[in-house]
Amino acid sequence: MSNLPNDALGPQPGDQLPAARRFTDEQRAARAKFGIFWDEDAPPEDPDDDHVLASEVSSYADKSRLVTVAKSFLDELAEFTERASPLNLDGPISEIEWNTARTSQPPIIDRWFYEDVGCFIAPGGTGKTTLLLFQLIHIVLGWELFGHEVMNPGPVVLLTAEDSRETLVARLRQMALQLQLTDAQIRSVREDVIITDVSGKGIKLTTVEKDVVMPSAQLDRLIVNIGVLNPSLVIIDPLVSFGVGESRVNDAEQGMIDAARRIRNAVKCGVIYVHHTGKANARDRTLDQYSGRGGSALADGSRMVHVLCRLNPDEWTEATGYMLEGDDAGFVLARPKMTWCPPQPDIYIMRRGYVFTRFDHIGETAGAMRVNQIADDKVWQFLKGEYLKGIKHTQNSVEDAKVLPQKATRQAVQRLLKDQRLAKEDLGTGGRGGARHFLRPMDRA
Numbered sequence: 001m002s003n004l005p006n007d008a009l010g011p012q013p014g015d016q017l018p019a020a021r022r023f024t025d026e027q028r029a030a031r032a033k034f035g036i037f038w039d040e041d042a043p044p045e046d047p048d049d050d051h052v053l054a055s056e057v058s059s060y061a062d063k064s065r066l067v068t069v070a071k072s073f074l075d076e077l078a079e080f081t082e083r084a085s086p087l088n089l090d091g092p093i094s095e096i097e098w099n100t101a102r103t104s105q106p107p108i109i110d111r112w113f114y115e116d117v118g119c120f121i122a123p124g125g126t127g128k129t130t131l132l133l134f135q136l137i138h139i140v141l142g143w144e145l146f147g148h149e150v151m152n153p154g155p156v157v158l159l160t161a162e163d164s165r166e167t168l169v170a171r172l173r174q175m176a177l178q179l180q181l182t183d184a185q186i187r188s189v190r191e192d193v194i195i196t197d198v199s200g201k202g203i204k205l206t207t208v209e210k211d212v213v214m215p216s217a218q219l220d221r222l223i224v225n226i227g228v229l230n231p232s233l234v235i236i237d238p239l240v241s242f243g244v245g246e247s248r249v250n251d252a253e254q255g256m257i258d259a260a261r262r263i264r265n266a267v268k269c270g271v272i273y274v275h276h277t278g279k280a281n282a283r284d285r286t287l288d289q290y291s292g293r294g295g296s297a298l299a300d301g302s303r304m305v306h307v308l309c310r311l312n313p314d315e316w317t318e319a320t321g322y323m324l325e326g327d328d329a330g331f332v333l334a335r336p337k338m339t340w341c342p343p344q345p346d347i348y349i350m351r352r353g354y355v356f357t358r359f360d361h362i363g364e365t366a367g368a369m370r371v372n373q374i375a376d377d378k379v380w381q382f383l384k385g386e387y388l389k390g391i392k393h394t395q396n397s398v399e400d401a402k403v404l405p406q407k408a409t410r411q412a413v414q415r416l417l418k419d420q421r422l423a424k425e426d427l428g429t430g431g432r433g434g435a436r437h438f439l440r441p442m443d444r445a
Contacts, residue, residue, distance in 0.1 A: 104340040117260040118304030154232035155192040161241035165197040206255035213255030237274035250295035257301030287334035305337035318367035320359040384441040392438035
């Protein structure tokens, strides 16, 4: 409620107004405070100024007129700004620009991340955030990542709206232990991996204005905060939590691409969105650039698309020739879209604890042979151990022991007999019915 006396504001609503109203300097100053700037009397036929003044003086007065006036003023200001700053076309190409223009964006990690917009796609629960943390450690420390050189080491920023800061810090700590980092390296990781948890705070990088998806005001503040850190890479996890939703899929995704480009242009860093695989794509385990859920605008606007898919133990062994043990997990990581370098092959990654190791692909034929060899060795070792204990097994009893699935056990036994690593010998039981032969393991010369 205003502290000004009523007479300082001039005639009040309800007063008997004369045909001509004159205001003192003190009254004009009070009126100017509320946005009424005319020097002379207000037009007698327009009492809106009195309504505005009344709403300011009284806390119980109707404020709708003030809201309307403010909105009209802001709309007019926006139109004036747009008229005053029209789109300007750039001029001719200068000689310096002609000679210095780059054919590729600067790499952060060679043939992996560049100073541009990208996305990392994987099903929920796959461990994509943990894999990204592993990569961030390598960027901060300047370590080679899966055979790729880190070209621009430096701080990294991770905005998370899914996992808490505490959870991510705990994962970093476990990685540091498994990687046996020194105290100095751990200090670098703690200082240069900037984790900001915005879950539940409603932070959005885009907004809808006049039915158009636009960068939000929060984005400008974020750019300032990120720019101070001068990071090599910014991770935004997950994409869906920072946009306007999926009711307008491609518009929303294109808005996020525009927001990431503004960060890239202002800060000169890479921006990676973490995105979930679509349901059908997750079931089919696709690895193309359109594997993410939603529309195609995200993949089309990104210059780097990485897709992660988990493999079952047989698929992993067939691809790499190695067996997964215990809680090990095997993945294939595809890079179906890499604009700033030649096409890149899929790589195979095994996770053990919180550390990831790359394995080479050995080819489908060699991989299948390796799978069979591992199955054969497993059945043969079982039969040898049992035979040394005095236990003689038939094919049926080996299947009942569930060393391997039933079909795989039968196939392994047949291959072992063919290779003469097993021999059928008489049980000596005689008579009819029941098994008369057992499988004896034969040591190769």
